[in-house]
Amino acid sequence: MKIHSDYMTVHTKQKREFINITPNVKFAMEKSGIRDGIVLVSALHANSAVFVNDEEPGLLEDIDAWLEKLAPQRNDYKHSQKFESNAGAHLQNLLVHHQVLVSISDAKLELGPWQQVIYAELDGQRPKRILIKVMGE
Amino acid sequence: MKIHSDYMTVHTKQKREFINITPNVKFAMEKSGIRDGIVLVSALHANSAVFVNDEEPGLLEDIDAWLEKLAPQRNDYKHSQKFESNAGAHLQNLLVHHQVLVSISDAKLELGPWQQVIYAELDGQRPKRILIKVMGE
Amino acid sequence: MKIHSDYMTVHTKQKREFINITPNVKFAMEKSGIRDGIVLVSALHANSAVFVNDEEPGLLEDIDAWLEKLAPQRNDYKHSQKFESNAGAHLQNLLVHHQVLVSISDAKLELGPWQQVIYAELDGQRPKRILIKVMGE
Secondary structure, three states: OEEEEEEEEEOOOOOOEEEEOHHHHHHHHHHHOOOOEEEEEEEOOOOEEEEEEOOOHHHHHHHHHHHHHHOOOOOOOOOOOOOOOOHHHHHHHHHHOOEEEEEEEOOEEOOOOOOEEEEEEOOOOOOEEEEEEEEEO | OEEEEEEEEEOOOOOOEEEEOHHHHHHHHHHHOOOOEEEEEEEOOOOEEEEEEOOOHHHHHHHHHHHHHHOOOOOOOOOOOOOOOOHHHHHHHHHHOOEEEEEEEOOEEOOOOOOEEEEEEOOOOOOEEEEEEEEEO | OEEEEEEEEEOOOOOOEEEEOHHHHHHHHHHHOOOOEEEEEEEOOOOEEEEEEOOOHHHHHHHHHHHHHHOOOOOOOOOOOOOOOOHHHHHHHHHHOOEEEEEEEOOEEOOOOOOEEEEEEOOOOOOEEEEEEEEEO
């Protein structure tokens, strides 16, 4: 079994941003030389998310509004920082998760129609790391 | 390491349906000859879900109602198709996810009491593909 | 590829409890001798959850309240047991999921700042099993 680990760092200008990282996943796969296996894409933070879905801009706006509706950012959570609580970002991370697996077959990522690997920055404006780990043959 | 990929296509009569695909996962495992490892079960669509839970019919009705409550299908999302938006199905996919891993030990799926692999069709009446990828020894 | 499976049993005093099981995951990794790979941590029950997040006590209270808000425990679900329905616990399991993957690199768990592996007992006071499966080289 071959194993290849890549890391990428994201530093968003906005507090919240959605970034299509499928090209980064593809690049890590190509570097690994692995033609059949899986890639684990995992945010190394408790207030960022990684998911697979459509990257259509209208849908990303819907997702953003939905995250805020189901897990609003407020300042009355018990988890607090000095000036503001980021508990909302933690709950949003739990809601859509921080990791996905993508299958590799014939040296291609097996993503269905409209499926893209999306990084959701939920508490940004600082460096955040993402692990891209390729395993297989 | 052995790797074996299977694909199944589902074409539901209803727009929404829950299907217990544990037998398909078991069959792919048996075909692979792998006795120790993992199976990745992943919907190749952004509007279908795969999860592990109890398949008791009352609970599936509860899950269906709960998905509709937390991520309702409406026509006022920003993500729209020509006639209706399926953004609700995308949000429901994010809520319960599109993939699970099942462990294999002694040539058996390691599912706990009541755990079944369930495919949730959220926007059906057309062919949808599911990947079942077995990896191990 | 080396594969090592560990199992732990949790029997909580309370109906609901959050337990940091990162030390158990680390111990299984050390026993396996695997220095590069992944660990699958998966609850073998449909009414328990495993997630990665911060274990700060205030945040765990926020998570508990949030789970109850989005997937309340009530007795009017269709899924019922003899005396009370535990459908709420099933829905909470769907919401935050029953499994995570943790990467291993240089014989260390690759968890980011504040990331811990947390077992959420949602319907306890009885023995529950968790699988910790280490795979790699």
